[in-house]
Amino acid sequence: MNILITNDDGINSIGLRTLAEEISKIANIAVVAPDRERSAISHAITMHKPLRADRVIIPDTGISGWKINGTPADCVKLALEALLDFTPDLVLSGINSGPNLATDVIYSGTVSAASEAAMSGIPAIALSIAGHELDDFCFISAASIASKLLLQIINQNLPENMLLNINIPPADPSIIKGIAITRLGNIRYVNSFDRRIDPRGKAYYWLSGQPVDNTNDKGSDVWAVKNNYVSVTPLHVDLTKYEAIDTIESWNLEIADENGVGRGNE
Amino acid sequence: MNILITNDDGINSIGLRTLAEEISKIANIAVVAPDRERSAISHAITMHKPLRADRVIIPDTGISGWKINGTPADCVKLALEALLDFTPDLVLSGINSGPNLATDVIYSGTVSAASEAAMSGIPAIALSIAGHELDDFCFISAASIASKLLLQIINQNLPENMLLNINIPPADPSIIKGIAITRLGNIRYVNSFDRRIDPRGKAYYWLSGQPVDNTNDKGSDVWAVKNNYVSVTPLHVDLTKYEAIDTIESWNLEIADENGVGRGNE
Secondary structure (H helix, E strand, O other): OEEEEEOOOOOOOHHHHHHHHHHOOOOEEEEEEEOOOOOOOOOOOOOOOOEOEEEEEOOOOOOEEEEEOOOHHHHHHHHHHHHOOOOOOEEEEEEEEOOOOHHHHHHOHHHHHHHHHHHOOOOEEEEEEOOOOOOHHHHHHHHHHHHHHHHHHOOOOOOOOEEEEEEEOOOOHHHOOEEEEOEOOOOOEEOOEEEEEOOOOOEEEEEOOEEOOOOOOOOEHHHHHHOOEEEEEEEEOOOEOHHHHHHHHOOOOOOOOOOOOOOOOO | OEEEEEOOOOOOOHHHHHHHHHHOOOOEEEEEEEOOOOOOOOOOOOOOOOEOEEEEEOOOOOOEEEEEOOOHHHHHHHHHHHHOOOOOOEEEEEEEEOOOOHHHHHHOHHHHHHHHHHHOOOOEEEEEEOOOOOOHHHHHHHHHHHHHHHHHHOOOOOOOOEEEEEEEOOOOHHHOOEEEEOEOOOOOEEOOEEEEEOOOOOEEEEEOOEEOOOOOOOOEHHHHHHOOEEEEEEEEOOOEOHHHHHHHHOOOOOOOOOOOOOOOOO
16 A cells, blocks of 8 residues: 655654654555644745655655645645656645634635645545644554554545545543544634734734634534544545526526627527 | 625735725725735735734825725635725635636636635635736726626625626627636646756756647636636635545544554544
């Protein structure tokens, strides 16, 4: 089994290192990750400057990898198209330090790396620990759970155009209740920006905001993690909202004007 | 009618200017756009540095706006949460210089700005001209089409959690056949990266690639534009792949181990 590992916290992050060590026990791994933290970079790609790929040894391990001066999506693209001499059986992105839950997944570099792989037809899983101020044990425990899950998942026929978004509670394994297959919840923030005045009297804005509690939405990923389940959410990579096509057809949109241009009927 | 206009080509781009001039004839507009080109930035947001919002007059117009040192998604967030004293009835993103079609929309800053608005419950439309090396007339013509369409769309009940992705062929209006309601096509590239050697003998990689022809996929956005239709594609902002939940439930994933941790049945 050949597995590509990437992330958005960067090649030197503890989440990547711990995952690589754990997964290298059960598979051949290749690590291709950003050279620095690229959180909240979403599915950005680098078009207007060149990418560099430098071979490195991941700190405190004997594992070699590539560090890339690009985004998580760049890493996956470059790995699949230029760096690796094999096609991975699976791409793992993570383990992210912090949650990737609910509507916020759209901002996630971790999730986008997995999504990029899925777009290339490769099964992919994004892994995050849904907590903050995590210690080493959290990552070791999460990597162990990830390893167990991927051994089960790799034998399934993953639907095309799909990835799995897994969030692991930052809890002691003994109190994790099990797996919940979930949908994304909603996150809304209040006071999203903190307006401040700089030393020269000019305004600036920090993205901030307190999330409105949404943990009562049973069946959602947020609910699952709050209740000490490992949340597994299937995400699609085809953004078409198929069920709306008929509705929009019924609007009979037109651009007819003096030139006689009208709505097509094909 | 109050309309927020943004884009990813930056506040000085011709697409934004032309759209703002056209839409200001039929609505009150506010312009909040990146201070420079941010193509392929996807849904990235700025968390780790402050944002600035500077009032500017858009070149060659009397229209005032805000330029932001951030991404298209930042612009929409900041406009809605901090800059505007009203909630827009609609958000328009564009007019992008170049196509935003098929699977490539996931990389698009233009589409992500509209998506950010939709996530806040505001109807949103991404507008692109599906061609390259565009002249002024292309933008004037596209802005006119956009204006006609939005007057029809604003009176509809847009489904929640949806945006419209509109691509306009770079053709003379007289040969545009009409509107096609489409799904996203697939784009695959060959030779995705161009590997080169720098003057110091070190390799670097440019994202490149020739798209594999996909214009025969009838009903797709790519097909529509190729056949001189204005393509209107509904996109969702909820990334959950609901139809896969039952399948994954049936896998009976487990993390049971010596600690007695098992699969939850809630």
